Amino acid sequence: MNAPLNGRTQQYHHGDLRRALLNHAAAAISESGVAKVSLRELARRAGVSHAAPTHHFGSREGLLTALAAQGFHALADLMHNAQEQTGDFAEMGVAYVQFALSHPAHFEVMFQPHLHQGDDPALLAAQQRAGELLYGAPTLPGTETRDAGIAAWSLVHGFATLWLSNALPAEQGTPPEQRARQVIRAFLDGRNNGGLAANDS
Incomplete structure (x- = not known):
């Protein structure tokens, strides 16, 4: 504008x-x-x-609450589209990273609860919509479904945060989406091969 x-x-x-x-x-x-x-x-x-x-x-808090709600809906749209088009949970994780990189302002606000009106119905609905997709993670051996969802969320959120802060080792010519896909695949391969090493002890 x-x-x-x-x-x-x-x-x-x-x-x-x-x-x-x-x-x-x-x-x-x-x-x-x-x-x-x-x-x-x-x-x-x-x-x-x-x-x-x-x-x-x-108020300013109301503005940031609306921005966060807008962000959660946009995130849910991207993940849902990835799910519909590929049926692949890994691609939903890549969509999460793509959202963070293309909407850094929303990403910065969405996960800082002290900036929001936490009881806002629109925000709660948007958070729930995104959360239902995130908690659909394939279950790791020996874990509850919710724990698997938190593990998957932590993985993609952590990757996005580290990339945005330039904290990851540079890999010449590797786009962030491709690198995220490799990391997510490694996580899922660990699940398919019997889970994390800690579960084998």
Whole structure:
């Protein structure tokens, strides 16, 4: 969305403004981090009155809650599509990593509960939708289904976080999706070969 010309307020339809504000919030977080996001700065970016973001989100916390909910739904969409197209749990994990890399601002906000209104119905529904896909992980020998889901989630979330922070060893010419696929396959191969070494002791 372009900045307003000659200082004049841009015109939006009601739903378009909400989406535009969320887009501007994501851009601001990508540029400066979540700590510097404010409703006043958001209004400036969108070229609307200072009251407009408050009308839609109520507060900064409400804005970040809406951004997190949007992120969980987008994540669920990507994982669901991967599941539908391939039937392969590994590709759902790759989709998770792709989401994190393509939506770093959402990813930064989604997993910081202190930024959210934790009882927000829209956020809870979005979290549940994504969680149901994540907890569909193939079960490791000797583990409960939920534990397997947490293990799979930890794997892909950890990989995405390490990649975004440039903490993983560089591998020249290897795209992150390909590297993630290799790591996830290694995890699943360990399951198929009898589980983690600790289970053999």
